[in-house]
Amino acid sequence: MKLLDFVCTDALISDLQATDRDAAINEILDKLIEAGAVEAGLKDELVSLIIERENHGSTGFGKGVAVPHVKHENITKMYAAVGISQKGVDFNALDKQPVYSVFMLLSPKDNPDEHLQAMENIFSNLQKDQFRRFLRQSTSAEEIKDLLNEADTQQLPG
Amino acid sequence: MNMVKTKVTITNSLGMHARPAMAFVDAASGFASNIKVIKDGQEVDGKSIMHLMMLAATKGTELEIVAEGDDAEQAIESLKDLVDRKFDEE
Numbered sequence: 350m351k352l353l354d355f356v357c358t359d360a361l362i363s364d365l366q367a368t369d370r371d372a373a374i375n376e377i378l379d380k381l382i383e384a385g386a387v388e389a390g391l392k393d394e395l396v397s398l399i400i401e402r403e404n405h406g407s408t409g410f411g412k413g414v415a416v417p418h419v420k421h422e423n424i425t426k427m428y429a430a431v432g433i434s435q436k437g438v439d440f441n442a443l444d445k446q447p448v449y450s451v452f453m454l455l456s457p458k459d460n461p462d463e464h465l466q467a468m469e470n471i472f473s474n475l476q477k478d479q480f481r482r483f484l485r486q487s488t489s490a491e492e493i494k495d496l497l498n499e500a501d502t503q504q505l506p507g
Numbered sequence: 508m509n510m511v512k513t514k515v516t517i518t519n520s521l522g523m524h525a526r527p528a529m530a531f532v533d534a535a536s537g538f539a540s541n542i543k544v545i546k547d548g549q550e551v552d553g554k555s556i557m558h559l560m561m562l563a564a565t566k567g568t569e570l571e572i573v574a575e576g577d578d579a580e581q582a583i584e585s586l587k588d589l590v591d592r593k594f595d596e597e
Contacts, residue, residue: 408525462565472557473561476561
């Protein structure tokens with residue numbers, strides 16, 4: 350599985366305006382809706398499920414990245430969005446540091462294995478210093494897309 | 508150095524997604540021992556959630572847990588129990 354198999358290329362944000370977690374989640378979901386990846390009618394429910402999930406244990410696992418996610422029976426195809434913040438988002442991260450890169454993953458409820466494969470792909474890349482640095486330095490959606498493509502074709506050193 | 512290892516199989520239907528991975532890290536971090544988790548030769552740090560997520564340990568996946576340190580035995584017992592009871596998910 351490749352990142353660009355499930356990352357919605359119309360939902361790549363290089364200049365997140367939000368500076369707190371809940372606003373960032375809203376902003377990224379709005380972008381996914383605008384891109385047609387998820388129905389507008391699902392937004393409120395997805396926002397509250399994602400926030401509930403975050404309150405249970407932050408997906409801001411450290412190193413300036415967060416991976417908020419949700420599984421829902423009305424989601425038929427897995428999609429991810431990427432939001433980059435220049436200012437940093439207070440995501441209540443485990444290391445208490447601001448988050449600069451957010452991968453949001455929306456998955457169908459009935460395919461937990463696919464969800465784990467996507468997470469594996471996201472984390473394998475986020476684990477790489479170069480990937481995190483280039484991601485944070487992206488200044489346009491096009492740059493984010495190019496980086497994801499480079500990651501998919503293994504042009505980045507571990 | 509005292510080294511203890513065991514094999515476990517992931518049996519909860521959602522696999523080791525973020526919540527169980529965090530529970531694993533929390534449990535592992537309670538021990539002084541070094542904890543490694545191995546899937547098909549891929550070895551990761553059992554105290555790092557990012558590492559554990561890289562295993563994509565779906566239901567049915569066999570993992571080897573290796574603990575090295577003075578409390579290795581207790582660590583293995585506790586971690587094996589956590590996996591065996593399906594991370595309290597089902």
